Every structure is written in C-alpha cells, then in structure tokens.
C-alpha cells in the first residue's frame with residue numbers, strides 16, 4: 054500500500070523551507086507538532102542538516118510518519134513522539150525551535166490555546182516558534198478560498214475553524230513570546246514566527 058501522501062505538503066514545502074532556513078539558521082533542536090504524514094519533516098530535515106528534527110503527533114499518525122522517515126533515512130530526523138497538545142504529556146526536553154503546520158484550525162480553540170502554552174513551556178529563551186496555516190485578521194478572512202475552507206471545516210466539526218491572528222498573538226504574548234514575523238505565503242496562508250523572550254511560565 055502506498056504511504057499516506059499530502060499534495061499540499063509538496064506544494065508548500067519549499068516556500069516554508071525558505072523562511073525556516075533563515076529563522077532556524079542558528080538553532081539546533083526543533084520540535085514539530087502535528088507532523089501529519091511526515092513529509093514536511095523529511096524535507097526540512099534534509100534541507101537543514103544542522104537541525105535535529107523531532108517529529109510528533111497523535112499516535113494514529115505515527116505509522117505514516119515512520120514510513121516517510123524510513124524512506125528519508127536521515128540521521129537528524131527523529132522518530133515521532135506521542136504528543137496530543139490537550140494532554141499533559143508534553144516533552145520534558147527543551148527545544149530552540151518549534152514548528153507546526155495546518156494544525157491550529159484543525160484543533161478546537163481550547164486545544165490551539167494549549168498548543169501555544171505548551172510551546173512556550175518547551176521553548177528555550179530566544180527560541181523560535183513557526184506556525185503555518187490560514188489565519189483571520191480582526192474577524193476578516195480575506196480570501197474567498199479560505200472563507201469556503203472555513204465553512205467546510207465548521208460543517209464537518211463546529212470546533213474547527215480558521216483562527217484569529219489577534220487571539221493567537223495575545224496568547225503568545227502572555228506566554229512570553231514576541232511576534233517577529235508574519236509572512237504571507239502562497240495559497241493565502243501565513244507563516245507566523247514568535248520568539249520566546251523570557252521565562253514567563255506556561256499556562
């Protein structure tokens with residue numbers, strides 16, 4: 054059986070990678086949240102060999118991630134750990150970078166909040182958090198394609214939906230993370246980058 058595949062990952066991996074190469078240039082250990090198929094991890098670990106790339110997801114996605122990792126056969130790509138952001142099993146290790154793509158709108162808002170708080174708890178001072186996906190700004194979803202996507206998400210699960218930038222940013226700020234970049238990306242996505250600036254305790 055062919056391994057799980059995401060065309061979106063193939064399409065967005067290079068634009069994302071161009072930004073991560075700069076943001077993670079002086080970093081060494083990255084935690085990815087919601088690795089999904091594992092495609093992003095395999096690509097980013099190959100393109101950024103100075104990084105140790107720790108994959109993670111809920112347990113049901115581990116077989117796919119492991120298949121992509123086995124094929125990539127990279128020394129700096131680490132087998133997935135089980136991480137459901139709503140559970141109290143966040144890693145004890147410290148990371149100087151965290152990355153997550155297309156997760157905040159799939160999670161419920163309480164889960165997305167737990168993700169931001171959890172990220173603050175595992176990030177070293179000066180560490181960077183990159184969050185990729187569609188966003189809304191002051192209640193407005195600009196692109197028609199994203200408005201339709203948001204409607205589909207909510208129809209399948211009212212808990213899901215495109216998240217509000219201001220809410221995410223206020224929460225990140227409350228956890229000691231300062232917004233450094235808000236990058237426009239292809240297909241009406243954004244890549245937000247926060248930096249952990251002090252020892253503010255996580256929620």
Ligand SMILES: C[S@@+](CC[C@H](N)C(=O)[O-])C[C@H]1O[C@@H](n2cnc3c(N)ncnc32)[C@H](O)[C@@H]1O
Pocket residue numbers: 059062086087088089090093110111114136137138139153154155156159160164
């Ligand atoms: C749309 S997929 C994105 C996968 C991959 N990052 C990508 O860009 O293709 C959403 C991911 O979020 C993960 N996810 C959803 N809820 C989660 C939670 N509570 N904790 C951790 N991961 C979660 C799913 O398991 C899935 O891997």
